[in-house]
Amino acid sequence: MNVLRTGIVWALTGLLVLLGAPLASADESPRPTPAPWQEWIDRAIPAPALPAAPSPPNGELPPDLSALWRAVLSPATGDPIFDAWPTGLADRSPGELIEWRDVTATTAPLALVPIRRAILLKFRTTAATGIPAFGTATLVIPAAPWTAAGTRPVAVNALPINSLGQRCTPSYAMAHGVHAKFNAGDLFPPTTWWALGRGYAVLIPDHEGPWMSYAEPTVAGHIVLDSIRATRAFAPEEFADSRFAVGGYSGGAIASYAAAMLLDEYAPELAGVLVGASMGGLVTDYRAVARRFNGNVASGILLVVALAMAREHPELLRSMNHLARWVAISPIKDTCGDSNGPLGVTGLPIEIAANTADPIGTPAADAIFRQSDFTDRKTGVPLYIYHAAHDIWIPAEGSEQLHRRQCARGVPAVRTLVPGEHVIGLLAGFPGAIDWLDGRLRALPAPNECPPAPAEPR
Template identity: 50%
Template sequence: MIGCAAIVGYGATPAFAQPADPGVSIPPGPPGISLPDIQRWIDQVIPAPALTPAQADSPLVDTAELPPDLAALRAAAMPAAIGDSFVDDWPDGLDGYDPGAIVSVRDVTATAAPTLIVPVRQVLQVKYRTNDSHDEASYGIASLVLPVGDWPGPGQRPVVVNNLPIDALGRDCNPSYTMAHGFSRASNFTGYILPTTQLALLRGYAVLITDHEGPRMAYAEPIVAGHAILDAIRAVRNQLPDELGDSKFGMIGYSGGAIATNGAVKLMSEYAPELSDVVVGAALGGVPADFSLLAKSMNANLASGVFLGAVFGIGRERPEILAHMNHLADWAAVSVLNSQCSEVFSVPGLLQLPIDLAANIPDPLNSDLAHEIYAITRMDGKKSPVPLFIFNGEQEFWVPAAGAKNLYAEQCSLGVKAVYRSVFGEHFVGAVTGYPESLDWLDQRLRGVPAPNEC
């Protein structure tokens, strides 16, 4: 289950969001049922968190153009370090690297092999230059899994780019952490529920798994994810040119992994055009392609906690979102929740409260900024240069099928070879019912079979 929407608006701060006058008594309870009244009452009852000023030279926060209070909030909302310098440390001189250039490499075969279940020859983790959502220098971490034995087919060994649903705010929830450190409370088990990695390895493919949320753990942000995936492909081709330099790559992702896959294919032509002849296709399922739909389907219900977590994730890249959260949301953003996996930060969804309560403006999901974020993350009109297989559960209520169908129609209108499958089930059942055909479709692309076009 994955989805997000902007909960805030941007512009002049409305009168009711101003800090409470110390001389005015705090009301004993919500003064009315209107959203502005409740929001004002929250900010009167709950003080803003006291925050340490942001470090001016922190590349993780980029405080140059932010007011001091917002810079401090953004810094405090970032994911906590996990004690792994390979993941935590921002590389020196990153601006001097080209996107996809490798910063460092480590071999994690000893710890990764037991977590992958099937036999493997080697597991390498690469740290490389990529770009954030504003095209500023950032870094990515990706894990390359190589199977045992020689590739029996023609050409170099193909690579499956398995974009897992990371759906997390903490760095130790990434698949690379599980492979480098073994199983823990934060282990990412989405690599087993749909066993793409294991099946691909058994077929002789290499598998590339990217921590596509980036160092800020920008949960549900498709531009960060798209850049991270494309630069990971560049990185492994650079790292193993003799084995993978001329390989074909195929992408697959479900739910949060579909957000990342959609970002990669839509950004490929402008960001990494040389990969258009390298990537043979992408399969996407349970696709949260339009966050404006999720603003209705994942609000004021059991999905609200996941919804709010995704808003925080996007806000790490787009601090204008953080600028208009109220004090209650500020406390949540800087609490231990900001470095947790989804099974923790989704728990507040049990209260089924509307996410509007976290903003300080009326009608936040219909605000100007919300619509701006919807458009940015939808990436309207950007054409995939590679064939697509798209599927969605017809009984979906968290991630409505309308978003996937609209994506299919858009890409067909742009001339993309595409297939759409409406499968039985809601989000979790649909993941299973649509999976076999999507995997078979990808397997055929990697084996050189021309892609069908059902547009």
């Protein structure tokens, strides 16, 4: 056991290996080629003994890996609205409301601004693999009446959840109050407070989904869009004709960006309903960020992303060595965003937990990176893109390329660099982002800082 405890520290960064796992079925998957020292790790450390289990609903696995998949999921919260999978999901439409709960009493102290009502929504959504799933979100309505023209607009606050544990989600906090796993990022910067103070309703989606699939863009985009559908269905007299605009930073930016990119494909009836998306500190190139994070103090983020991806794509578990399996079933699987970053201080390379010599460079890794790449799509809404000028982890070139490509496709877009590195960029970019969102919610024309199109040749 002492060897295992030491190995857990060594393996923190190594869980990114999951991104390089085979995507084929059990019968088709080629065996990875480990280095001799990787083979030694598996000889020295036995695999955890787990009871055999049937394949998960989102993939076909042998019994031992199916058991591992169940063991790496977040522990249940104890609240059925977050834990229980509804029956008959396949017979429901995406965004269809399943149940709701009034959480005004526990949300009011966190809202600061007086509120009329807070509602926890549970609705049908679609997993990244295409199977039916469920999502949750909280709708907060201010006490002040809406006196401007039209119906009350809704600001969609895609918070940077960045977590593996279900109790780390914002809706759990709003349903249960401040608790041991409360995320400070739920409150700051004060997007929710600002929007409520402006008279807007605020919709806060738990965009990592029921398996807490942090950084899985399809999951995040689907849940944002389905939370809008569920809100309109819950109170059509108040929100069926409302404008919605979504904003997020870092992990939240993934959700905002994905919702904008998937709008036309997944929720075309929301065209004109979702009227804008802001995003800051956005990762658009997962491959580049994986290379940049490998073997340095940012490896804690890679840990949670890798494990989260394996929950949504269970075939990825095939590339974990025995050491990584012990880590994945440890209390790490329940960590929140406030503690994930410090997990990577050992700075060891990802190969330490792999059963293949080059996990990032495999063809299977390419498949994951391609799936997470939305750069060939056209967004369905105007964009506000901001990035910290000195962000050493997420290259600013990604936001510049996003702006240029969307401009070329005719999307009204603004891009701005703000002072600082990644964390400071969150604060420095906040005023500009909320000012832009305010304009979209007030139905002002979206500003466009795209370069003029080249003149047609005569």
